[in-house]
Each structure stands twice: as structure tokens, then as C-alpha cells.
Amino acid sequence: MLPFLLACAHLESTPSDGAPAGGGAAESAPTGDVVLTGATVVGRGRVDLGFVDGRVGDTTGTPVDESGRWIVPAFIDSHVHLAYLPEPEAMAAGGVAGVVDLAAPVGFLAQSHGPLRFLGAGPMITAPAGYPLNSWGAAGYGLGVVDAPEAAAAVDALVDAGAGLIKVPLAGGPELDDAAFAAVVAQAHARGVKVAVHALDADSAARAAGLGADVLAHTPVDPALDASAWKGRAVISTLGAFGGSTTTRANLAALRDAGATVLYGTDFGNTRTPGVDPDEIALLMEAGFSGAEILAAGTSTPATFWGFTDLGDLTPGKAASALVLDADPLVDPTTLGRPVEVWIDGQRVAAR
Numbered sequence: 001m002l003p004f005l006l007a008c009a010h011l012e013s014t015p016s017d018g019a020p021a022g023g024g025a026a027e028s029a030p031t032g033d034v035v036l037t038g039a040t041v042v043g044r045g046r047v048d049l050g051f052v053d054g055r056v057g058d059t060t061g062t063p064v065d066e067s068g069r070w071i072v073p074a075f076i077d078s079h080v081h082l083a084y085l086p087e088p089e090a091m092a093a094g095g096v097a098g099v100v101d102l103a104a105p106v107g108f109l110a111q112s113h114g115p116l117r118f119l120g121a122g123p124m125i126t127a128p129a130g131y132p133l134n135s136w137g138a139a140g141y142g143l144g145v146v147d148a149p150e151a152a153a154a155v156d157a158l159v160d161a162g163a164g165l166i167k168v169p170l171a172g173g174p175e176l177d178d179a180a181f182a183a184v185v186a187q188a189h190a191r192g193v194k195v196a197v198h199a200l201d202a203d204s205a206a207r208a209a210g211l212g213a214d215v216l217a218h219t220p221v222d223p224a225l226d227a228s229a230w231k232g233r234a235v236i237s238t239l240g241a242f243g244g245s246t247t248t249r250a251n252l253a254a255l256r257d258a259g260a261t262v263l264y265g266t267d268f269g270n271t272r273t274p275g276v277d278p279d280e281i282a283l284l285m286e287a288g289f290s291g292a293e294i295l296a297a298g299t300s301t302p303a304t305f306w307g308f309t310d311l312g313d314l315t316p317g318k319a320a321s322a323l324v325l326d327a328d329p330l331v332d333p334t335t336l337g338r339p340v341e342v343w344i345d346g347q348r349v350a351a352r
């Protein structure tokens, strides 16, 4: 609960200037179409990578020498709160091209989110006076419903307002009953969107799986977790947001081993590092995830899972959004947290 409590202190904060972490990129950034030469494009080998009109294209642009480096797609962070910490430019400069926002007032869904591809839940659907309405989220971060018909209507209202997924908290206090939760799931699926659940304890996680939820918004922290219930569903890592305990790391590995899809996510807004978070990468490594698994969890897997159709790989036609790295991320995943350059939609937005 602590990270969500911390959040309320930030609701009134003003955005920072969003300066790229690397600084100094603006003076020397190449403009127009470019071709990144001499690097290893992970998954494609030693190929020249052309960026044309913001997309991966032909190799006729201005050459940029990237010899001795590795290139991967820019990341997708599957758990952020940009309403708490509105720093989309800093996120992009740190290597994130797409975000999934897991709680904001409904009006936030229609706002611009700068350079980021954005999928938002809007307010969580909860019981009247349930979490987060009973604490930090009284001002629009929750939508209280009394029964299944109201729950289904809330899903329709949110999707009509632009929600790309639905979030339900099972966080203690008043919660949706089984009928209302099931109605959320049924209506969300009828509208083509997934249901994320905030469920940190084993009983809540089991209940959510039994009622058809698609994705755990956090890795549960409870040693009694039954990972097998999440086979064929998904989990967003957020290891750093809750301290990255041994139990939590073991739960994430158990969920993976049970057949759950693992998505990289940081809870940015509650955590404070814009861009690819070195702490989350380190905790995933400590949880036993390989470089290939970490890279997939931040790129190709969430692109498919959430429907970010132009992110997640660097084949022709996809967004020219990429990280240039100083090491092979399949061997040394820590390099993902310190990109040498970040390109978003064909623009170099950070370099060091």
C-alpha cells in the first residue's frame, strides 16, 4: 500500500522540465532520415537500420556510425501513473516509447501524452467507499459501483471515454462482490479490453484469476501465492515498487514457470525513475530472468499483449524507436538501464 500512499503527495506536483537524461543531444542530433550503421540489431544481426519519416525503412538516410554497439526496440512500461508524475518527455528520453497507465481520473484518458504511445485504464472500478476512494484516490481515481449492472455500465462508460483496459482493486476494505467483478470481466472482454487487478495477497490473486482477470498489476508479495492459477494470464513485474523482496522475486519466477506472461513494469509515478529503470532490470536479474526474457518483457511481449502494433520490434514499418546500447543485452541486461542513445519516432531524444 505504501507506494499508493506516497502517490497522493505528488498529485499536486508540477512536471519537471523533462530534460533528456543524457543532455547535450540537441546540438548534435542528426535531423531527417538516418541510417544507423555498424551495430548489431538484436534479433536481426549486423544490419544497417534505416529510419525514414519516423519508421524503420530504407537505408538511404544520413549515416550515423554506431560501430561496436547493440540496438534494441525502445521499451514499453506496462505499469505507470503519469497523472501522478506527468513526465512523458523524460520517460521517452530514458528509453520508453509506450506506457500502460493504471489509474487516473477519466479526463486524463483524452489528454495528450507527448511522444508516448499510451493505453490508459482511467479510474479503477471499485465498491462504493472502496480502495482507492477511501484513501488517496477520492478525487476521481476510483469509480464506485454497487452491483453487476452498474459494474458493466462503468466499463462501457470508461471504454467510451477512451480506456484501453480496466483496473479493479482487491486491496482490502469494501471490494466488488463476485457478481460485480465477473460483470466487469465479461463486459471488458465484450468491448475488447483486458482487466488488470491490484491483488498483492494470495487469496486476492486466486480470487481474481477465478473470476477471469487477465493480468496482475503487480507481482504478489505473499509467500502463499498459487502461481498455477495464473497460467495463460499475465503479470506486471513492478518488483522495485514493493522493495523487491526475496518472496516477491520468487513469486515472479514461479508465475513465469507456471506459464504466466511476464511484462516489465515499474509503477512509475510511485517510483521515480523515468525511462528504463536500472533497479527494475537488476531485480529481474536477481529473480533469475535472462537477458532475452527481460528484453522480451519490455518490448515484443507487451507490444503483442496490449496491441501496441508499431512497437516491440525493429522490422520495416515499425516505429523508429530504439535504444543504442554499449553491451549485448542478452549477455549483460544492465545495459538496458543506461542507453547510450535513445531514438523515438526517428528523433534522437537522448545521447551520452
Ligand SMILES: [Zn+2]
Binding pocket: 079, 080, 081, 102, 267, 270
Ligand atoms: Zn500502480
